[in-house]
Amino acid sequence: MTSEPADEATFAGAASGEDAAGRRGGPRADRSRSRGGHRPRADEPVEVDEPGPERDERIDRIVVGRLRRSALSVAEVRAVLVEHGLDDIEVEDWIERYERLGYLDDARLAEQLVHSHGERRGRGSGAILAELGRRGVDVGVAREAVGELDPEVELTNAIAVAERRARQLGGLDRAVAERRLSAFLARRGYPGDVVREAVATALPRERS
Template identity: 75%
Template sequence: MPDPEETGTERDDRIDRLIVSRLRRSSLSVAEVRAILVEHGLDDAEVEEWLERYERLGYLDDRRLAEQLVHAHERRGRGSGALVHELGRRGIADELAREAADALDPEIEFEHALAVAERRARQLGGLERTVAERRLSAFLMRRGYGSQLVRRAVAIALDGAADGGGGADTRGS
């Protein structure tokens, strides 16, 4: 919160150090920086000036942040639904979130979903097929994968688990 003894220059220096420090730790969205600035007592006009400055300097770029999060989600084995949720949570505009999700390679997303499903299917081996399908489908849906992709991955993973992991490769179907 603002210090009543603080001069305008001191306040600006403090806020600048705070924002730059947070940006060094991780990328932030425009909405996240806006929230920090508001939290520190800046009025709307001041907030817009700071945001404009950070965007001009290249510190803030929601499109670039969305692209970074696409790559992070691909590495973590999460689906496009989880990506869109994360982008929304971070205050990224819906249009940018949809563009980012569209940038995901559907085959890579499927390969990740299948790998996750195969690992999980081994844990469900003692269950009836319908129970295993339901549980595995719910697990993948919670990870942000779409229903059509989930159905495909679940069928292949459970068929492979039933074959002892040596089933035919039907990934292209």
């Protein structure tokens, strides 16, 4: 459904200012390269009023460096580009380039977050949707990815989370424990029906 992440060779090319066709530089690669000029360090401020190959290479190193550390959404990369002084047309050129190279794919990012936040971090579908929204992923893309979360998997995750939390509530009155456990699961983004079933499983009623 989504493209595979760019391989290390592709990352290495972009980090050195080389695109998929082997050309050096970013979207402005067709401009002549200045010779003998100062090569800015990664921590130097960008000269907004001096666009050129050196600026493009530096911005490329910054963005690709961040993408190597963790996946970013289109909105997050756009914010980085705007922060470094690119105008609207330049920003869209860079976004198109990174999408073409496979660095940016919001659908793939959404799928990754559903897996990492749902199955590994014990978060419910509501919390995952909120995280995707915070990261600027399109609502439709986010909902489609969360819709792929198996209800049985979400319930299993909720029960596991509830059982771990229930061990800390052993000394409380049952009604109080139910209330606190329900609130805890709701904060983690689980829907009401899942919360009720997880609480009932984690706090079974004593037989009379």
